Amino acid sequence: MTQIWEILKSYLSDLWEVIRPFLELVFLVWDQYTDWLPYNHFILLILLAIILGLPIYFLTRKRKAKKTGRLKTGRDLLKEAKWAEKNKEFIRAGELYEMTERFNQAVKMFLQGNSPDRASRVYFERLNDPKSALSVLIENGLWEQAGRLCAKLQDFNLAGEYFEKANKLQSAAEMYEKAEQFAKAGVLFEKTGFIEESANCYGRAGDFKKAGELSERVWKETLREMGKSGSGAVRKKFEDLAKRTSYYFKQSGDLKKSAWVLEQSGIKKYSAELYLLAGDKKKAAELFMEIGEVDRAMELFEQGGDTQKAMELRAQHYLKQNLLKEAAECYEKAGDFLTSADLYLRVGDKKKAGRLYLEGGDSKTAADVFYSAGEYLLSAQAYEAVGNYDMAIQVYERLNDNQKLAQLYEKMGDYYQAGLNYHKIGQSDLALRALSQVSEKSADFITAVQLIGDIYFEKKRFDQALNCYRRVIPKKPFGLDNLELYYRLGLIYEQVGQANYALNFYQQIWHLSPGYQDLGERIKNLHQKISTTAQLAVNPVMAGAGAVAQSGGFRYQMIKELGRGGMGVVYLAKDLNLQRQVALKVLPPEMNRSPEAVKNFIREAQNIAQLNNPYIVTLYDAGEYNQAYYLTMEYVEGENLRELVARWKKVPLSLGIEIFKQLALALDYAHSKRVIHRDIKPSNIMLTETQTIKVMDFGLAALFDEVRTAQTQVSGTPLYMSPEQVQGRPLDHRTDIYSMGIMMYELFTGAPPFPEQGVSYHQVHTPPRPPKELNPEIPDSLSRIILKALAKDPNQRYQNARSIYLDLSQVKER
Known part of the structure; x- marks a missing residue:
C-alpha cells in the first residue's frame, strides 16, 4: 500500500496535496466496511480509475458521422464534408466536395491535404482547366504526372521534357519520337539500351552514320541469335535488319560497308550492285559469279583488270562447249598451268603440256610427258628437278x-x-x-x-x-685382262729412267700378246739404251751414276731447305733428269767417314725401297756424290701431324680415326716386310690435302742414331718410346704399336700421356690416365684401343697393327 502511495505522489505531486484529504477519507470508510474482503485496496483503486476515466473518455472521443441509409442526400454529403474539413480530414473533405460538385472547394481540400495530383485531376477532368492542372503538378515538382498530362494533351515535346526531368528516359524518348524530335529520341533510346529504336530515330533525324553503327550492333546480335535458333522469324528479322543497316550506311556514303552487310547476310545480288556503285568491280564480279551471273562477272573482271578471273570464266565457258584447246589457252593465261596442261594433253600437244606441268610445279608429270613426247633433255631436267636421279641418269645416258x-x-x-x-x-x-x-x-x-x-x-x-x-697390282694380277695396266707401268718406269723395270714389264706383256700396241719398238729401243749406258743392272736404285745429270754435274738442284736434324738436312730439290720435285736428304759428314755406316745405309735403303704402300713415302734414289751420301724420296705437300695438333689442339674424332686406320695399314705392311720404324711420332707423319697420310723417315732414325759418335742420346724420341726401347731391351714390331698408342692419346686428348720431365721413368712405371677423362667425347671403344696399345708389357698390347685397324673400323662416333 505504501508503494502505491509513493507512485501516486510521484505522478500527482501538486494535485496530491488537494485530493489527499479526500482520498484518506475514502480509504478510511472503505476499510471499515471491506476490511474482510481480500485485496480490498486493489479493488478500490480500480473503481477510482473507472470513475475518473469515464469523463475523460467521453470528452476526448471523436464522434463518427452517422451512417447513411441506402442513399445520402447532397445536404448530407455537404454536411459530412464540412465536418471532415473542420476535423482537418482534408482528403476526405475533398472527395466529398467533389461528389457534391463543389470542385474548387475540392481542389482546395486536396492541396491542403498535400495531394496535388488529385487537385490536378479535378482541374483537368472536372473543371476542364488543363492549364491549372499542369500548373499544380509543375509547382509541386510532379514531372512524371506532368508528362502524362501533356501526353494526354498531345503536347509530346513538352511531355518529353517533363519525362526527362523525371528521369523517365524511355518515356521521354517515346514522347520525343512522337513529337518528331528524332535526334533527342535517338540519344535517349541509346542511353536506355533500346539500340534498334535509337538507330531508327537517328536515321529519321538524318544522322545515317550513327544510325548505321547502332543498327549494325543489333544486326550482329541477331546474327548470333540466328546461329542459336535459326527459326524463320529470326531469319526474317535478320534480313530486315540487314537491309535497314545497309540502307543507313549507303545513305551515309559508306557504300562498301553497306555492301558488306548485305554480303554477310547472304543478300548477294544487292551487295554486288552496291560494290559496283562503290567502284569495287572485282568484288562485285566475284559476287555476280557466285549467284550465277557469269557474263556480267566476266565483263567486270576484265574492266577491273583481273585478267586471271576473266580468263578462268572464259575457260569454263569454253569447257561447257567442249572447246578444249580454247579452254586450255584461257587457263594458261589465267595462270592455272596444271589445268591447262591437262587439257593440252587431252588434245595431244604433249610438249606444251609438259612445259605447263613444269611451270605449274608438277615436275614428275612433266618429266613423264616430255619422255613420251621424245623431249629427252627436258625430260631429264624435270626428273632431276624432282630428285628422281635414276630416271634422269637413264635419260642423260641416252643423250650421252x-x-x-x-x-x-x-x-x-x-x-x-x-x-x-x-x-x-x-x-x-x-x-x-x-x-x-x-x-x-x-x-x-x-x-x-x-x-x-x-x-x-x-x-x-x-x-x-x-x-x-x-x-x-695386288688385286689385279698380270694377265690378258690387265695388259693395259702393266703396259702403263712399263711406260712410267721408262719415263722415270728405270729402264730395266720397264723392259721387264714389256717382256712379260710380249709373251702374252706379242703384237700389243708398240711393244716391239719399245723393247728394241730399251735394249739399245741399256747396252749403251753405264747403268748397273743389279740395282738401278743404288747406282751412283744416277747422281749425274744428263747435262753433267749433280742430278738434283737444291731449291730450299725443308728441315734439319741429327739425322741430316732435308732439302726441296728438283730432279733435273725427270723434271720433278723430290725431297733430298743429305747425311751428316761424320757418317760419311764410317764405312760401316755407309754399308748399313745402303742395306737399309734397299730394304726401304721394297716398301710399296700408298701410306708410306716412296724412296726414289740413294747414292753418293762427291763423297756425300744422299737419299731422294717422294716430296709430299701438306702438313705433319705435329702441325695438325698445334692447329686443332684436339683432332676431330672422324679425322683422327681415319689417320690412324691408315697408319695401322702402313705399319702392318712394313712389319710384314720385317721392317720396324722405331721412331713413330707426329712430326714423321705427313697428311696430304686429300687426307692421306705418308709415313716419313721409315727405318732410318734408329740406324743413324746407332752410328753417331758425337751423340749419346738414346735412339728415338723419349716421349714416344716404348718401355723396352727406354730400357735398351731387344725390340720387335710391337715397339711401333706402343708409339702409335702415344700418338693416338695425344691427338685425341690434346696432350701426351706423360710429361716430358721424367718421361723415361713414366714410360716404364706409370699407367696412363684414361683418355676419356681428358676428352669425354672419346667413345669407350676408342679409349680401350688406346689403352691396350699403351700396355707396358708387349704381350698385353696389340700383337699386330692390322688388329688395331680392324678395331678402329668398328668405332662409332657419338
Whole structure:
C-alpha cells in the first residue's frame, strides 16, 4: 500500500496535496466496511480509475458521422464534408466536395491535404482547366504526372521534357519520337539500351552514320541469335535488319560497308550492285559469279583488270562447249598451268603440256610427258628437278651427256661413276676430286684407284700414277685382262729412267700378246739404251751414276731447305733428269767417314725401297756424290701431324680415326716386310690435302742414331718410346704399336700421356690416365684401343697393327 502511495505522489505531486484529504477519507470508510474482503485496496483503486476515466473518455472521443441509409442526400454529403474539413480530414473533405460538385472547394481540400495530383485531376477532368492542372503538378515538382498530362494533351515535346526531368528516359524518348524530335529520341533510346529504336530515330533525324553503327550492333546480335535458333522469324528479322543497316550506311556514303552487310547476310545480288556503285568491280564480279551471273562477272573482271578471273570464266565457258584447246589457252593465261596442261594433253600437244606441268610445279608429270613426247633433255631436267636421279641418269645416258651424268652421280654419292664421267669429258681435276672419295669398302675402289692412276699418267705426274698402280697390282694380277695396266707401268718406269723395270714389264706383256700396241719398238729401243749406258743392272736404285745429270754435274738442284736434324738436312730439290720435285736428304759428314755406316745405309735403303704402300713415302734414289751420301724420296705437300695438333689442339674424332686406320695399314705392311720404324711420332707423319697420310723417315732414325759418335742420346724420341726401347731391351714390331698408342692419346686428348720431365721413368712405371677423362667425347671403344696399345708389357698390347685397324673400323662416333 505504501508503494502505491509513493507512485501516486510521484505522478500527482501538486494535485496530491488537494485530493489527499479526500482520498484518506475514502480509504478510511472503505476499510471499515471491506476490511474482510481480500485485496480490498486493489479493488478500490480500480473503481477510482473507472470513475475518473469515464469523463475523460467521453470528452476526448471523436464522434463518427452517422451512417447513411441506402442513399445520402447532397445536404448530407455537404454536411459530412464540412465536418471532415473542420476535423482537418482534408482528403476526405475533398472527395466529398467533389461528389457534391463543389470542385474548387475540392481542389482546395486536396492541396491542403498535400495531394496535388488529385487537385490536378479535378482541374483537368472536372473543371476542364488543363492549364491549372499542369500548373499544380509543375509547382509541386510532379514531372512524371506532368508528362502524362501533356501526353494526354498531345503536347509530346513538352511531355518529353517533363519525362526527362523525371528521369523517365524511355518515356521521354517515346514522347520525343512522337513529337518528331528524332535526334533527342535517338540519344535517349541509346542511353536506355533500346539500340534498334535509337538507330531508327537517328536515321529519321538524318544522322545515317550513327544510325548505321547502332543498327549494325543489333544486326550482329541477331546474327548470333540466328546461329542459336535459326527459326524463320529470326531469319526474317535478320534480313530486315540487314537491309535497314545497309540502307543507313549507303545513305551515309559508306557504300562498301553497306555492301558488306548485305554480303554477310547472304543478300548477294544487292551487295554486288552496291560494290559496283562503290567502284569495287572485282568484288562485285566475284559476287555476280557466285549467284550465277557469269557474263556480267566476266565483263567486270576484265574492266577491273583481273585478267586471271576473266580468263578462268572464259575457260569454263569454253569447257561447257567442249572447246578444249580454247579452254586450255584461257587457263594458261589465267595462270592455272596444271589445268591447262591437262587439257593440252587431252588434245595431244604433249610438249606444251609438259612445259605447263613444269611451270605449274608438277615436275614428275612433266618429266613423264616430255619422255613420251621424245623431249629427252627436258625430260631429264624435270626428273632431276624432282630428285628422281635414276630416271634422269637413264635419260642423260641416252643423250650421252657425261657432264650431267657426272654431276648427278656425284649428288647421289656414286663417286666412281662421277669420276668416270668427268674423265670422259676431260675434266680431270673434278674426276680426281670425285674418285678420291670412293670408299675403300666400295666394290669400285680398286677400279677407282686405277682410274686415278690413269689420270695422273695422262697429266705426266708419274710418281703419283705409280703409287696408284702399285695399290692396284695386288688385286689385279698380270694377265690378258690387265695388259693395259702393266703396259702403263712399263711406260712410267721408262719415263722415270728405270729402264730395266720397264723392259721387264714389256717382256712379260710380249709373251702374252706379242703384237700389243708398240711393244716391239719399245723393247728394241730399251735394249739399245741399256747396252749403251753405264747403268748397273743389279740395282738401278743404288747406282751412283744416277747422281749425274744428263747435262753433267749433280742430278738434283737444291731449291730450299725443308728441315734439319741429327739425322741430316732435308732439302726441296728438283730432279733435273725427270723434271720433278723430290725431297733430298743429305747425311751428316761424320757418317760419311764410317764405312760401316755407309754399308748399313745402303742395306737399309734397299730394304726401304721394297716398301710399296700408298701410306708410306716412296724412296726414289740413294747414292753418293762427291763423297756425300744422299737419299731422294717422294716430296709430299701438306702438313705433319705435329702441325695438325698445334692447329686443332684436339683432332676431330672422324679425322683422327681415319689417320690412324691408315697408319695401322702402313705399319702392318712394313712389319710384314720385317721392317720396324722405331721412331713413330707426329712430326714423321705427313697428311696430304686429300687426307692421306705418308709415313716419313721409315727405318732410318734408329740406324743413324746407332752410328753417331758425337751423340749419346738414346735412339728415338723419349716421349714416344716404348718401355723396352727406354730400357735398351731387344725390340720387335710391337715397339711401333706402343708409339702409335702415344700418338693416338695425344691427338685425341690434346696432350701426351706423360710429361716430358721424367718421361723415361713414366714410360716404364706409370699407367696412363684414361683418355676419356681428358676428352669425354672419346667413345669407350676408342679409349680401350688406346689403352691396350699403351700396355707396358708387349704381350698385353696389340700383337699386330692390322688388329688395331680392324678395331678402329668398328668405332662409332657419338
